[in-house]
Amino acid sequence: MSYLKGTTVVMSQTNDAFAKAEPLDVDTAVSVRGVSKNYGEVEALKNLSLDFPRGQLTSLLGPSGCGKTTLLKIIAGLLEPTAGEIEIDGKKVTGPGPDRAFVFQDFALLPWANVMRNVSFGLELRGVAKSEREDIAQKYIDNVGLSGFEKAYPHELSGGMRQRVGLARALSVDAQVLLLDEPFSAVDEQNRRKFQEDMLELVRNENKTFLFVTHSIEEAVYVSDQIAILLPRPSRVSEVIRPSSFRGTNVENIRRSPEYLDIVDQIWASLRNYVE
Numbered sequence: 001m002s003y004l005k006g007t008t009v010v011m012s013q014t015n016d017a018f019a020k021a022e023p024l025d026v027d028t029a030v031s032v033r034g035v036s037k038n039y040g041e042v043e044a045l046k047n048l049s050l051d052f053p054r055g056q057l058t059s060l061l062g063p064s065g066c067g068k069t070t071l072l073k074i075i076a077g078l079l080e081p082t083a084g085e086i087e088i089d090g091k092k093v094t095g096p097g098p099d100r101a102f103v104f105q106d107f108a109l110l111p112w113a114n115v116m117r118n119v120s121f122g123l124e125l126r127g128v129a130k131s132e133r134e135d136i137a138q139k140y141i142d143n144v145g146l147s148g149f150e151k152a153y154p155h156e157l158s159g160g161m162r163q164r165v166g167l168a169r170a171l172s173v174d175a176q177v178l179l180l181d182e183p184f185s186a187v188d189e190q191n192r193r194k195f196q197e198d199m200l201e202l203v204r205n206e207n208k209t210f211l212f213v214t215h216s217i218e219e220a221v222y223v224s225d226q227i228a229i230l231l232p233r234p235s236r237v238s239e240v241i242r243p244s245s246f247r248g249t250n251v252e253n254i255r256r257s258p259e260y261l262d263i264v265d266q267i268w269a270s271l272r273n274y275v276e
């Protein structure tokens, strides 16, 4: 039960699509404990606690400015919290580590390096030999549909393609925890669906833990084991929802099911007052 501490779990008496609130055997990979972050006067996060189950995908949904990127950066060890702490596998985070990979909202590619170098950069930092890292990078370049663009530079790519470079880079380092900050926002609808499928396959087959920021309620319901709804001012976790009963269902069937539409409506009801 510990991973639900400090949060409210939404359950519907009438709706089976909401999983029960007692996933007791959950193994926590990432634990956020009482984290606050101030940027000068701005309280971006206030006493936020949330646990992320291992081998599962948790989406963070919330209005712009509620602190989603801030939270991911703190978990990544790129930002220090003002108060509180992060534990990964029970060990306190004190900086970045090879157990975590980050896909940044603003791509964060090296502008002077081509696609191959950008994708293999994480492996380069880890001291993997050139030929080996290029083999690995090539696999993920192919996976994200960028074959043939190995020698292109970021300024020669579209926004969606740059995002795919960031995704390939994060996947190639084989981290256990993937921190994805709106990784598909600039990707077109067809590719987005393919990426959602690929991501679910990684969750299912490789037991990786995904922390996934999205603005799409539909996407969150479709891909998530759990959804944490964050509300701003002060930023807090308002609800944790487990829509996992959809897992493995064909996407078209999900989108047509009444349970799915109910969950989307409920999330929308929580968020609508905060959307400008």
Ligand SMILES: Nc1ncnc2c1ncn2[C@@H]1O[C@H](COP(=O)(O)OP(=O)(O)OP(=O)(O)O)[C@@H](O)[C@H]1O
Pocket: 039, 042, 043, 044, 062, 063, 064, 065, 066, 067, 068, 069, 070, 071, 105
């Ligand atoms: N480096 C910074 N300096 C000062 N304030 C910041 C900084 N980074 C973020 N903030 C503020 O902290 C709050 C949370 O920002 P954050 O980027 O984490 O939100 P977000 O939920 O990721 O938003 P979005 O959905 O638009 O990406 C906002 O009020 C933002 O203005």
Ligand SMILES: [Mg+2]
Pocket: 068, 069, 070, 105, 181
């Ligand atoms: Mg953000």
